[in-house]
Amino acid sequence: MVSHARQKSDISASYRWQVLARVLLASLGGFALTSMAGAFLVVAFEQSGMMAETQAVHIMTLVGFIAWCLVAMWVFAHGHLLKLTLTMFASTLAFTGLYFLLR
Amino acid sequence: MSEQGFQGSFRQSMTWLHTWVGLVLSLVLYFMFITGSFGYFNAEIDHWMKPEQVRMASLPSTQTLAETGLHYLQREAPDAKEYWVTLPSGRHSNSLTVYAELRAPNAAGEGYVYQQLNPITGELASAVRETGGGDALYAMHYALHYMPYEVAIYIVGVATMFMFIALLTGIVIHKKIFVDFFTLRFNKGQRSWLDGHNMSSVLALPFLLMITYSGLIFYTFDYLPSIKVLTMGAGEEVEEAMEAHLYPGSDSIELTGEKASLVNLSAPLAAAESRWPHTPIHYVNVSNPGDSSAVLRFMPKSSGVSRGSEAMAFNGVTGALMSDPPTMPASAVFSDAMMALHEGHFANIWLRWLYFVSGLVGAAMIATGLVLWAKKRRQRLGKRGTAGFGLVLIERSNLGIVVGLPLGVVAYFWANRVLPVDMVGRGEWEMHCLFLVWLASFFHAGLRDLACAWREQVGLLAALSISLPLLNAVTTDVHLVATLREGDWVRAGFDLTAIAFGVALVAVWRVLPGSSSAAVSRRTRRTLRKEADNLAAAANEKVNV
Amino acid sequence: MFLVGLLLTTVGLFCFAASQAKQAALMFGTVPSSSLQRANRGLAWALLLGSTLLGISTYGFGVGLVSLFAWVFTGGWVIALALSWRRRVAS
Numbered sequence: 001m002v003s004h005a006r007q008k009s010d011i012s013a014s015y016r017w018q019v020l021a022r023v024l025l026a027s028l029g030g031f032a033l034t035s036m037a038g039a040f041l042v043v044a045f046e047q048s049g050m051m052a053e054t055q056a057v058h059i060m061t062l063v064g065f066i067a068w069c070l071v072a073m074w075v076f077a078h079g080h081l082l083k084l085t086l087t088m089f090a091s092t093l094a095f096t097g098l099y100f101l102l103r
Numbered sequence: 104m105s106e107q108g109f110q111g112s113f114r115q116s117m118t119w120l121h122t123w124v125g126l127v128l129s130l131v132l133y134f135m136f137i138t139g140s141f142g143y144f145n146a147e148i149d150h151w152m153k154p155e156q157v158r159m160a161s162l163p164s165t166q167t168l169a170e171t172g173l174h175y176l177q178r179e180a181p182d183a184k185e186y187w188v189t190l191p192s193g194r195h196s197n198s199l200t201v202y203a204e205l206r207a208p209n210a211a212g213e214g215y216v217y218q219q220l221n222p223i224t225g226e227l228a229s230a231v232r233e234t235g236g237g238d239a240l241y242a243m244h245y246a247l248h249y250m251p252y253e254v255a256i257y258i259v260g261v262a263t264m265f266m267f268i269a270l271l272t273g274i275v276i277h278k279k280i281f282v283d284f285f286t287l288r289f290n291k292g293q294r295s296w297l298d299g300h301n302m303s304s305v306l307a308l309p310f311l312l313m314i315t316y317s318g319l320i321f322y323t324f325d326y327l328p329s330i331k332v333l334t335m336g337a338g339e340e341v342e343e344a345m346e347a348h349l350y351p352g353s354d355s356i357e358l359t360g361e362k363a364s365l366v367n368l369s370a371p372l373a374a375a376e377s378r379w380p381h382t383p384i385h386y387v388n389v390s391n392p393g394d395s396s397a398v399l400r401f402m403p404k405s406s407g408v409s410r411g412s413e414a415m416a417f418n419g420v421t422g423a424l425m426s427d428p429p430t431m432p433a434s435a436v437f438s439d440a441m442m443a444l445h446e447g448h449f450a451n452i453w454l455r456w457l458y459f460v461s462g463l464v465g466a467a468m469i470a471t472g473l474v475l476w477a478k479k480r481r482q483r484l485g486k487r488g489t490a491g492f493g494l495v496l497i498e499r500s501n502l503g504i505v506v507g508l509p510l511g512v513v514a515y516f517w518a519n520r521v522l523p524v525d526m527v528g529r530g531e532w533e534m535h536c537l538f539l540v541w542l543a544s545f546f547h548a549g550l551r552d553l554a555c556a557w558r559e560q561v562g563l564l565a566a567l568s569i570s571l572p573l574l575n576a577v578t579t580d581v582h583l584v585a586t587l588r589e590g591d592w593v594r595a596g597f598d599l600t601a602i603a604f605g606v607a608l609v610a611v612w613r614v615l616p617g618s619s620s621a622a623v624s625r626r627t628r629r630t631l632r633k634e635a636d637n638l639a640a641a642a643n644e645k646v647n648v
Numbered sequence: 649m650f651l652v653g654l655l656l657t658t659v660g661l662f663c664f665a666a667s668q669a670k671q672a673a674l675m676f677g678t679v680p681s682s683s684l685q686r687a688n689r690g691l692a693w694a695l696l697l698g699s700t701l702l703g704i705s706t707y708g709f710g711v712g713l714v715s716l717f718a719w720v721f722t723g724g725w726v727i728a729l730a731l732s733w734r735r736r737v738a739s
Binding site: 018043068070077 | 119272
């Protein structure tokens, strides 16, 4: 028996996969992006002599909570899943690269 | 950002996200808001839940109190890193709190000693019934219950992140934030629920953003350790380096191993009191007690938005004044201020009430959001559709969440008065009562006709709340008449608040659908009467013509 | 002082509500002229600024700001409930 509740909400298999993919991107992807961007900025601040490492780490972690939330919102605001995934991977990789380069 | 989002437009996508992050962990969030709100009155609730506690008519001098606390610690915890004595003042005028951080776990396997002492005798404040009191209620909003602390704080952390996203998306999807500032329409069905949801979140928005973000800050490096680990690495030294950076002067001092007794308090205390003539000394701290490297510190109660108040440090053996610790870095001042805002220790009685009400309004925001979700689904379903499992589950559990938890809290207060005073494990059983009643509420909501179940549970909550002062009068001698006559406004305030809550709930109960006097039928009656008047007028006109 | 601040803020929010055509119509039965609305809005901001300064001068910056938010919260609810009562009487 097909429930009538399903009529409008269209809970198809692809929709479920979309949601799952975005939840993973927002949580794990968001965590990775925030962490790598934060780590890069800490190293950048430290190398440029602007602030001590401990100070930069504290600030970046405090900002990181907000950044992570914004990334999560962006993941759900973006229409194109594939483009989104690629952008996230690329930016995380870029920050990772910069982080290792500066360190 | 693309024009087309995940669910149509940007706003639609954000609405979708707002709905789901709000819904998924709403149980935990509602629990945190309710129990956390009661935390703003933890000492007051404690006083009510310990009816044997006598109010101190007059307290000994600051020096005597400090010595009483320190003597207890020297006797019970000779080998400790730190002593903390919190002197009675303001809301905590009945107890002298002592705390020692031990160097090695004691016989009970605990790394600390924590006690409330009778400020006059210096003995354990043991003549009161065993109860969780206000503190057990308050501690649940971050440590939950029936689970290890380490697990609980991460559940709470995830819920807090969800809350934060729900708030940010809520702001983004809001069209007319200033018009909605004052718009509250009753008796308009779903529209009223939306108004209530908007009102409760918009007006309390600064509070809600602060309480959510600062909640994360309490566990900064537990929740987001990665940036620290990537750059500084992990381990004890990293923790210590961070601690020393954020709270300079707090790093531990090397032990000399030489035994030495603590300096007489009178001269250092007099120096501290002349430095802060308007704020009484609130904390006494000794680092490395019993050692020749001991440091004695006095701290006044912080008058502003900060946790770490100023301190005056003395050599613990000679009593010589030491230099003030260096100031905290800006980011630490910020995070410290956020945590101070969260805890609200600085709040006077007016602000304290508003903190409490704001917290409850936050809970109301979650509750209205939940009901709104179910109403929308119902409406979309129309008359023809059969509700799916998900909708039925949420409709039913909404009642268990929204009304069930307050029922549990009232049951906790009832248990405090009803359970035998000398019962073994009494404190823990009070807590079991809370959760058993809460569980029962879910079963009741699941099995009974839903509209009836709402009326019955709200009615029961109102009845239990209003009768709480009566129960108090029957079981103790600190009933409302006595406390009012005595001027014990803390206990009287508790009873009066319970009555006020009960009366407000009766008003809610009266407008619940299905009640004989429900607003809907009142409206209908009014319309009918108007129509009858019109008909009569028309008939009159006809006759006149 | 706390109550003075609360009163000031509530009156400020009242002026603010009066500067909105929809709410003003409910309060007075007529929509005030646009210049009157503007005047109300100006007065509202002035009063809110006044209560901000009062809060900060009495309690210091941090606690003063917290007090201001508390006043806006309370005053906002008072006015919203009063308006919804007017709406009920009007209907």
